[in-house]
Amino acid sequence: MMSPKAPVRITGLGCITAAGRNLQEGLTALDKGWRSPRAPDLFPTERSFPIFASRLSDDDNPLNLPDLGSFRALSRTVRLAARAVAEALADAELNAAALARARVGWCIGTSVGTSLEFFDYYRSYCQGREDSLETVYRYLSSNPSLALARLLGTRGPVQTVTNACSSGTDAIGLAADWIRNDLCDIAICGGADALCQIIYYGFSCLHLQSSEPCMPFDKKRKGLNLGEGAGIMVLESARHVKGRAVQGLVLGYGTCTDAYHLTAPHPETRGLRAALEQALLQADVQRKDIAFINAHGTATPTNDAAEGAFFREEFPHTPFLATKGSTGHTLGAAGAVEAIFTLAHLQRGKLPASPGFFEQDPLIGVSPLAVPLAIDGALAMSQSLAFGGNNSVLLLGKENHA
Amino acid sequence: MKISVNGFSCLGSFGSEAQDLARAIRKGQAATFVQQVDVSRLGDFFSARSLRQCDRFSRLALLGACLVLEDANLSPANIGNCGVVLATGYGPTTPTLDFLNSILAHGEKMASPLAFSLSVHNIPAAIVAKSLQAQGPCATVCQYESAVASGLMLASQWLHDGRVERVLFGAVDEYTNLLASISGRLAHLRANSGARKSRRNLPLSEGAAFFLLSKKGNSAVAHIDALSLQSIPDYGEISLPGDGSCFVSGSAPAEVLKCPGVLDGSKVYGNIPISAALDCAAALAMMRELGPAFSHCRCRNYGYGVFSEICLERACP
Numbered sequence: 001m002m003s004p005k006a007p008v009r010i011t012g013l014g015c016i017t018a019a020g021r022n023l024q025e026g027l028t029a030l031d032k033g034w035r036s037p038r039a040p041d042l043f044p045t046e047r048s049f050p051i052f053a054s055r056l057s058d059d060d061n062p063l064n065l066p067d068l069g070s071f072r073a074l075s076r077t078v079r080l081a082a083r084a085v086a087e088a089l090a091d092a093e094l095n096a097a098a099l100a101r102a103r104v105g106w107c108i109g110t111s112v113g114t115s116l117e118f119f120d121y122y123r124s125y126c127q128g129r130e131d132s133l134e135t136v137y138r139y140l141s142s143n144p145s146l147a148l149a150r151l152l153g154t155r156g157p158v159q160t161v162t163n164a165c166s167s168g169t170d171a172i173g174l175a176a177d178w179i180r181n182d183l184c185d186i187a188i189c190g191g192a193d194a195l196c197q198i199i200y201y202g203f204s205c206l207h208l209q210s211s212e213p214c215m216p217f218d219k220k221r222k223g224l225n226l227g228e229g230a231g232i233m234v235l236e237s238a239r240h241v242k243g244r245a246v247q248g249l250v251l252g253y254g255t256c257t258d259a260y261h262l263t264a265p266h267p268e269t270r271g272l273r274a275a276l277e278q279a280l281l282q283a284d285v286q287r288k289d290i291a292f293i294n295a296h297g298t299a300t301p302t303n304d305a306a307e308g309a310f311f312r313e314e315f316p317h318t319p320f321l322a323t324k325g326s327t328g329h330t331l332g333a334a335g336a337v338e339a340i341f342t343l344a345h346l347q348r349g350k351l352p353a354s355p356g357f358f359e360q361d362p363l364i365g366v367s368p369l370a371v372p373l374a375i376d377g378a379l380a381m382s383q384s385l386a387f388g389g390n391n392s393v394l395l396l397g398k399e400n401h402a
Numbered sequence: 403m404k405i406s407v408n409g410f411s412c413l414g415s416f417g418s419e420a421q422d423l424a425r426a427i428r429k430g431q432a433a434t435f436v437q438q439v440d441v442s443r444l445g446d447f448f449s450a451r452s453l454r455q456c457d458r459f460s461r462l463a464l465l466g467a468c469l470v471l472e473d474a475n476l477s478p479a480n481i482g483n484c485g486v487v488l489a490t491g492y493g494p495t496t497p498t499l500d501f502l503n504s505i506l507a508h509g510e511k512m513a514s515p516l517a518f519s520l521s522v523h524n525i526p527a528a529i530v531a532k533s534l535q536a537q538g539p540c541a542t543v544c545q546y547e548s549a550v551a552s553g554l555m556l557a558s559q560w561l562h563d564g565r566v567e568r569v570l571f572g573a574v575d576e577y578t579n580l581l582a583s584i585s586g587r588l589a590h591l592r593a594n595s596g597a598r599k600s601r602r603n604l605p606l607s608e609g610a611a612f613f614l615l616s617k618k619g620n621s622a623v624a625h626i627d628a629l630s631l632q633s634i635p636d637y638g639e640i641s642l643p644g645d646g647s648c649f650v651s652g653s654a655p656a657e658v659l660k661c662p663g664v665l666d667g668s669k670v671y672g673n674i675p676i677s678a679a680l681d682c683a684a685a686l687a688m689m690r691e692l693g694p695a696f697s698h699c700r701c702r703n704y705g706y707g708v709f710s711e712i713c714l715e716r717a718c719p
Contacts, residue, residue, distance in 0.1 A: 202518035388528030
């Protein structure tokens with residue numbers, strides 16, 4: 001049986017998405033309702049479903065590494081993660097010397113980030129030709145947690161979680177347990193995923209992508225838009241924080257599978273309800289304490305219907321919002337990016353409207369925020385639903401959460 | 403964080419029986435080295451119809467999970483609040499290639515949605531959870547050779563946090579012609595560069611090992627007494643294993659392989675990222691077969707910039 005656990009301190013936040021190259025830019029985009037979908041021009045395709053690409057240049061060297069060539073040779077997923085890591089470490093006031101003195105764990109969620117992006121290599125292989133092994137070397141050096149630990153020369157536990165779209169949420173929840181169980185002093189955690197040709201084709205053939213900018217929870221929603229990005233949190237033990245600023249707290253984490261269907265959520269959200277119960281128990285709080293909820297809100301008909309039923313029954317009076325209208329669905333990064341947005345909204349005491357939502361779906365019967373809202377709570381929830389029937393929930397609190 | 407192993411199973415070129423594995427380890431080589439493991443026993447547990455959309459990787463996982471329940475005298479009906487953790491080096495490769503084949507053959511607009519769905523890395527664990535109705539949490543870790551210790555650490559956390567009563571922890575990697583081709587090219591380059599012999603130069607293979615874990619209690623085969631996993635810039639910082647029994651996998655330094663108690667299963671399993679899990683299964687098989695004469699064993703992996711050690715202690719009957 002689970003029991004209440006101590007909160008874990010969050011000292012740094014960083015994120016990059018199509019909405020912005022850092023957290024502040026992302027929040028500004030949400031506040032102003034900016035959306036930047038574009039044609040799928042990163043890879044060859046016969047389709048025209050829009051994408052949300054991050055602004056990441058080849059010259060980007062966020063960790064100030066001496067060997068830029070080797071860094072460029074890593075996957076785009078790792079380079080996106082590195083951008084968010086640099087922002088989060090600066091936010092936490094942690095430099096290389098501080099990392100060298102501490103036990104530093106890396107827990108990074110991803111979906112695409114562990115897949116070999118080798119379509120061209122494979123095509124050549126099928127034609128009996130041997131391409132350069134550059135693709136293989138990139139794959140072998142780009143497992144996100146291993147690559148980041150190596151780049152920064154840290155010592156501590158490493159974990160790459162591949163739970164599809166709940167990966168980022170899970171990575172933060174699991175890393176918080178590392179801090180509670182004294183497996184490390186600092187846990188750098190979150191999620192990262194880059195846009196990828198094969199994933200784009202896959203979501204196309206599943207008929208899950210919308211030909212227009214996505215509309216989470218809206219009556220006219222047609223599906224998701226793929227995005228890319230990274231969201232990174234720095235968690236630290238109380239002993240290690242030593243008087244530095246605390247941005248917020250990880251209060252509770254719950255995760256549970258539906259054990260029902262491989263690509264669709266349980267119609268009664270069985271697993272999500274179980275994950276919620278776990279998180280509430282761990283945080284020792286009640287539903288009424290939750291000021292608002294960040295929905296997974298992919299804009300697919302089935303996801304939003306299942307989540308809507310969950311909100312209607314479990315949280316009939318709690319405001320919720322969906323942010324994928326500004327970021328696209330960043331897959332393994334989504335849970336982490338949205339947990340970071342959630343904490344930032346909590347700190348600022350205001351919520352943006354949900355980009356892309358205009359009209360309630362009568363079959364859902366509840367709506368995400370359509371206009372900005374001031375809030376004064378100290379606790380919020382972010383949830384992720386994933387392929388495979390995974391459901392994960394994070395409860396995040398302000399630094400002064402009682 | 404001590405945990406109990408209440409049952410285990412293993413699949414590989416040695417077969418699907420623990421005694422086959424123990425025998426192969428003692429002989430130092432599998433009787434017949436096969437790259438693709440026989441999963442036909444899955445038919446003892448599920449109808450052909452229910453398996454029709456199950457890819458090879460998921461079949462390896464599902465058979466490993468069924469055999470571990472059989473070993474622990476449990477059925478899906480009485481596993482209680484059980485989580486699933488799957489560790490893998492490369493993830494499900496066959497469905498990924500099936501998806502690419504469908505694109506190459508028919509174009510992106512006619513690509514196979516089923517192959518794409520099955521290629522998502524957490525689907526094999528979801529298939530295990532759904533098939534056995536394990537309704538607790540479910541997670542997959544994918545990080546080459548360190549996946550085994552990482553997944554075990556995750557399972558241990560769930561048990562100690564009270565999220566679940568039991569965890570089905572498994573490790574799976576599969577053989578494909580593409581991976582074998584890449585592995586062969588890398589081995590050829592290593593050999594030509596004068597690099598020392600490595601188990602990574604052995605032929606690629608496939609296999610699975612599953613463990614039913616609970617918090618320390620009765621009816622255990624063994625206990626996991628200690629578990630460490632850390633990124634490390636230089637293996638030179640790690641002390642030598644000493645005299646006790648110690649399986650070693652990955653790219654262990656030469657002086658480690660010379661230590662008296664070192665056991666090497668590489669000739670039995672071939673080149674497989676999850677060899678640390680097969681090492682654990684081999685240690686448990688030897689504990690069962692040899693009794694008090696083989697009561698402690700460590701399983702060390704020297705992975706890509708990550709060192710891990712799993713310490714096993716035979717449970718008293």
